[in-house]
Amino acid sequence: VMGFSKLGIKDTKVGTGIAAQPCDVLTVDYTGKLAKSGKVFDSSVGNPQGPLMFILGVSRVIEGWQKGLVGMKAGGKRTLSIPAAMGYGERGYPPDIPPHADLVFEVELKKIARAKVVTVSKGTGLAAGIKDSIEVHYRGTLADGKEFVSSYGRDTLLVDLGGGQIVPGLRQGLYAIRKGEKRKVVIPPDLAYGEAGLGTTIPPNATVTFEIEAIKIYPAK
Numbered sequence: 665v666m667g668f669s670k671l672g673i674k675d676t677k678v679g680t681g682i683a684a685q686p687c688d689v690l691t692v693d694y695t696g697k698l699a700k701s702g703k704v705f706d707s708s709v710g711n712p713q714g715p716l717m718f719i720l721g722v723s724r725v726i727e728g729w730q731k732g733l734v735g736m737k738a739g740g741k742r743t744l745s746i747p748a749a750m751g752y753g754e755r756g757y758p759p760d761i762p763p764h765a766d767l768v769f770e771v772e773l774k775k776i777a778r779a780k781v782v783t784v785s786k787g788t789g790l791a792a793g794i795k796d797s798i799e800v801h802y803r804g805t806l807a808d809g810k811e812f813v814s815s816y817g818r819d820t821l822l823v824d825l826g827g828g829q830i831v832p833g834l835r836q837g838l839y840a841i842r843k844g845e846k847r848k849v850v851i852p853p854d855l856a857y858g859e860a861g862l863g864t865t866i867p868p869n870a871t872v873t874f875e876i877e878a879i880k881i882y883p884a885k
Contacts, residue, residue, distance in 0.1 A: 668699065668766045672745030673732055679740030682776055684733055686721030686794040687825070687839040689777040689832050689855065692733075699745065699766035706760065715774050721794040722826055722835070726751050728767065736773045744769045779833035780850040787845025787878055794826045795884035798838055801877045812865045812872075820879050831856050834874055841878045849874045 684690060693715045695707040708716050718725055720733060728746030736742055746767040748754070756763040792798050799820045804813040815821055823830060825838060833851030841847060853859070853869045861868040 667764070668745050668747040670747065671728055671732055671750055672743075674743045674745075675736075675740060676743055676770075677739070677741040679737030679773055681738050682778060684720055684736045684773065684776055685839065686734070687778075687832070687836045688720050689717065690720055690733065690773060691715050691717045691775040691777075693772045693774060695770045697768045697770075698761065699768050719832060719835075729769070729771075732769075733771065733773070736771075738773055738776050741770070741772045744771060777832075777852075777855055779836045779852065779855050781837050782848045782850075784846040784848055784875070785844075787842030789843045790881060790883070791840040791842055792825060792838060792878070792881050793884065794839070796825055797882040797884075798823050798825060798841065798878055799880040799882070800838065801879060802834075803875045805873050805875075806866070807871050807873075822882075833872075834876075837874060837876055838878070841876070841881075843878055843881050846875070846877045849876060 693708050695704060695709055697704050708714070721730055726746065728744055728750035731750070732742070732744040732746065746769065748764045748766050751765065751767045752761050754763050756765055799822050801815045801820050803811060803816060805811050823838060825835065831851065833849060833855035836855070837847055837849030850871065850873050852871055856872045857866045857870060859868050861870060866872065
C-alpha cells in the first residue's frame, strides 16, 4: 500500500463566519486514526478535558494540522489525510503511533476567537507571515480611553510573530501587516489579559484597544 504523497483535505461539512488563519485561537474536537489500520490513537470526543484550544501557526501541533485547518469555519467538519512527514515522521509517537505512519484526523471546528482588526492606513510591501518579525510602535488604551502603555517617545518593539510573549489578540492584529500600515485592534478579555487583568494597570475582564504601526518587517531567514 502506497502512503499518502501529500496532505489531503476534505470538508464533510462547511461552517459559517470567518475562515481560520494563522494566529487565530481555535477550539476543536478531533479523532485521530492510523491510516493503515484505522485504529484510533487519540480523541478529544468524550474526553473529560473537553475540546482542544490552540493558536494556529503558533502552538506546537503537527504540520498537517497547521496547514490543514487554514480556511475552516466554525461549525465545519474536515477530514485530514496526513502523510507521515507532516505528522510524527520517522520517529512516530511511541507507543501509539509507529514510525513513518500516515494519519487520518476527523476535526470539528467549534470556535474561532479573533480580535477585531481595522486597517486605519495602508502600508506597502510584503505582508508579515507567521515566521517573520515586525518592528512596531504601539499604544494601548482601556475602554474609557485611558492609555496604559505606549512606545511613542520610547523605543519600538520587535515582535516575533510566531513566538514571543504577546497577548493573542495583539498577535492577530499584527498578522499580515505591511510596512507603514496602521491598525486599530480591539481585543476582548479572553484574547487579552483575561480574568486576572494586569497588576494595577489593567482591571479584570477588560477589553483593550491597541493602535499599532508597523515600522519594518524582518522576513524569516
